[in-house]
């Protein structure tokens with residue numbers, strides 16, 4: 001189904017669960033060698049390690065909290081040592097909370113901005129030396145960043161920031177053969193959606209023309225397209241994957 005990514009080297013942040021995990025497995029199944037960033041040692045991390053082993057490649061999981069710039073440095077160093085360079089960077093890491101704006105503590109604002117926006121900047125900037133003069137950077141935004149959502153001012157500010165970051169970098173880095181694009185998922189069946197109250201799930205389903213939430217692999221499919229040469233003339237674009245909501 002997907003182009004051959006044999007020989008390609010990829011870094012995926014937030015790769016042990018949800019959308020990032022689907023991206024990691026899709027890249028590995030397409031033949032790429034993947035370094036996976038994640039925050040905690042969990043059963044999810046262990047099971048991914050096992051699943052990756054079955055794909056046969058020499059993949060690596062690296063525990064690094066991307067809210068800490070020093071740990072991003074360690075993640076990039078481990079990536080360089082393991083892969084020797086990079087062809088694909090997928091900034092999938094993200095975190096969310098729901099807080100009334102009037103009560104939003106600076107700490108929550110700072111943490112959500114650091115994980116969703118600053119981490120994407122620092123990972124991408126740090127990856128430039130490994131990318132050299134070609135490559136594909138894919139940032140994972142959110143449909144929420146395109147429309148705004150109550151109680152998510154901090155999250156949507158970060159996700160909207162990714163649009164500006166993506167578009168500016170597509171122009172600044174395009175000249176050296178690096179494409180930068182954004183994928184904005186709608187409501188996707190991940191751990192986050194699993195905790196959604198029935199009423200909220202029904203309200204979303206009613207508003208989605210396709211009549212259902214999305215699956216992580218349906219977002220990963222677009223990421224794989226952008227990672228491959230099939231999308232060689234796509235740069236600075238935002239792809240919504242949201243069932244048409």
Ligand SMILES: NC(=O)c1ccc[n+]([C@@H]2O[C@H](COP(=O)([O-])OP(=O)(O)OC[C@H]3O[C@@H](n4cnc5c(N)ncnc54)[C@H](OP(=O)(O)O)[C@@H]3O)[C@@H](O)[C@H]2O)c1
Pocket residue numbers: 013014015016017018019020037038039040041042044064065066067092093094095115140141142143144184185186187188189190191192193
């Ligand atoms: N799910 C949706 O409906 C939806 C909709 C729109 C946009 N998105 C965006 O899509 C991306 C993936 O979302 P998801 O729902 O698939 O994610 P998820 O299931 O919540 O998984 C998050 C991943 O990020 C890692 N992570 C979280 N905080 C981290 C940190 N500080 N440092 C390093 N790793 C960290 C987690 O690792 P651990 O397991 O080790 O904590 C996990 O691998 C995010 O950017 C999100 O904003 C999701």
